[in-house]
Amino acid sequence: MRFGILLNHQFSRTDSLAARLGETVELVTAASELGLDSVFEIHHYLARLQTPQPLTLLARLIPASGDMELGTGVYISTLAHPVHIAEEVATLDQLSGGRVTLGVGAGYRRDEFRSFAVNAKTIGRRFVESLQVLRALWSGQPVTHLGEFFQLEDQTISVLPAQPGGPPLWIGANAPKTILRAARIGDAWIPSPNVKPRWAIGNLQAFRQEAQACGRLKQIRRYPILRETYVSSSGAQAEKGAGRYIRDEYLHYSGYNLEYFETRFGDLRQKAFLWGLPDDIAAGIDKLAAAGFDHFIFRMSWLGMPFSFTIKSLELLVREVIPRYR
Template sequence: MRFGILLDHQYAKGEDVRARIGELVELVQHVRDAGYDSVFGVHHYLSNLATPQPLPVLSRIVEHSGDMALGTGILILPLGHPVHWAEEVATLDQMSGGRFVLGVGAGYREDEFAAFGLDLKRRSSRMFEALEVMEKLWTGEPVHHEGAHFQLDGVRCSVLPHGRPRPEIWVGANGPLGIRKAARHGYSWLAPSNVKRNWAVGNLETHRQESGPAGASLTRPIQRDLCLADSREEAFALAGEYARRSYSSYVEYGMDYFETMWQELCDKALFFGTPEEITAKIRDFAAAGFDHFVFRVQWLGCPPEVSHGIVERFAREVMPHFKESPR
């Protein structure tokens, strides 16, 4: 069983971004020293929050990440060109000694696609074709490609990933079609943080069936918001308002259910509670097949000491149930 942290580097406009990234480095050091397995960055353009871009942020923390995997959770792949992404990702994989995990998603925000002059309705097709092109580029051989979105004529990638033949790829998808396509392409499915247990488990089984025997070696990751305290009520008192503030920032993008169905989200999706309750939730999801939990412990306005406390308490009181000893 592996455990990671989602670095929520999204801040209120006007905040000191340089200072916040310094705090991010400190959090990564805490996560590393506590024995976690991975850290991930987030991605958006033109956001209503100040959102430093994930690849520069990840390059900043490489030297502080120990032997943890680090990656994107997720990178909105259709918004860029596969030549650009292939060389950027390969560079980070080289810098980390082959520890990079490429988490990708198709995106959903209309303003991002409009700004790049791209058709939102074709985002899934563009994403999977981009992955196809990137895999070709990472062979190091000349690439000839004539597709619906990209055309290449004998080009070669100038830097290749450290890990061969490519970094691990996780596809974030919120619908059965995208989950099936990820499975058929041989990619892991990254289950999102805001979905109910039965939906996540049912779609993981769909992914498992569609990927067939070749999928047996794939990672089965899931994201969740995490807060531990002496009671569930105390966990929400500690971090509930910060979490709600972060989810409310999505309302501007048509996700008003984060406001109207907030209590249901709290009850069904957030891992807020006592160490014993969190341990039971992880056992339940693990029994269904999930094996890499990526937790968000930062939210809008949340003091760093709260995030550090969550990281440390989970490592001290929950992680030993799933790991024989710290890494």
């Protein structure tokens, strides 16, 4: 079983970005020293909050992260050319000594698609073709690809990843059709942090069945899942410590055509998040682990939350929960 953190590097426009990024480095340093296995980042453009770009930030975190896996959860690959992604990520993989995992997703925000002149109706096909080109480029062989969206003629990238064949490609997907697609083209499926356990478990079974049908099940070696997580010494302290901040975060998300995050927040908090006492967190992990999930990536901070709250929650997680699985 592996455990990591998902950085919530989205900050109010009134915050000092330098100060918040300094806290981010501190958090990763603490996570490394406490023995966590991985650190992942989110990705967006043109956000209403200050949202640093993940690959640049991951490069800064290399010295703070020890031997932790460095990943994106997820990078919106439909908004960039695969040549750009291939060389940027290969450079990061070399800098980190081969510690990168690239989680990718097709995206969902309409303003991002419009601003990048990407037709939202084609993102599924664009996503698949982009990953085909990306894998081909990481092979190190000359690539000729004359596709619907990308054209290359006998081209070789200038930087190869440290990992032969390139970093693992984890696929973010939140619909049954795209989860099955992930089984056909990805090295793992990474569910969002707000999906309910029953939904995640059912779709993990479907993912495995599709991978088996495609003859790819043996290639799927990891079963990660993102989780909103706050650990406290009492339920009341959990609500007082982090309740308002995660609620504010989800109210922000509701402005991106995700209104159900506002109308159903209470239901999500109760059924989808890992929230409360160490025993509560462990019970949630146990349920998902029994279904096959084996890499838990916890997001433990939200919009405006004091850094000290995150550190206390992380320390409780490492001291009271994770030892049960090691």
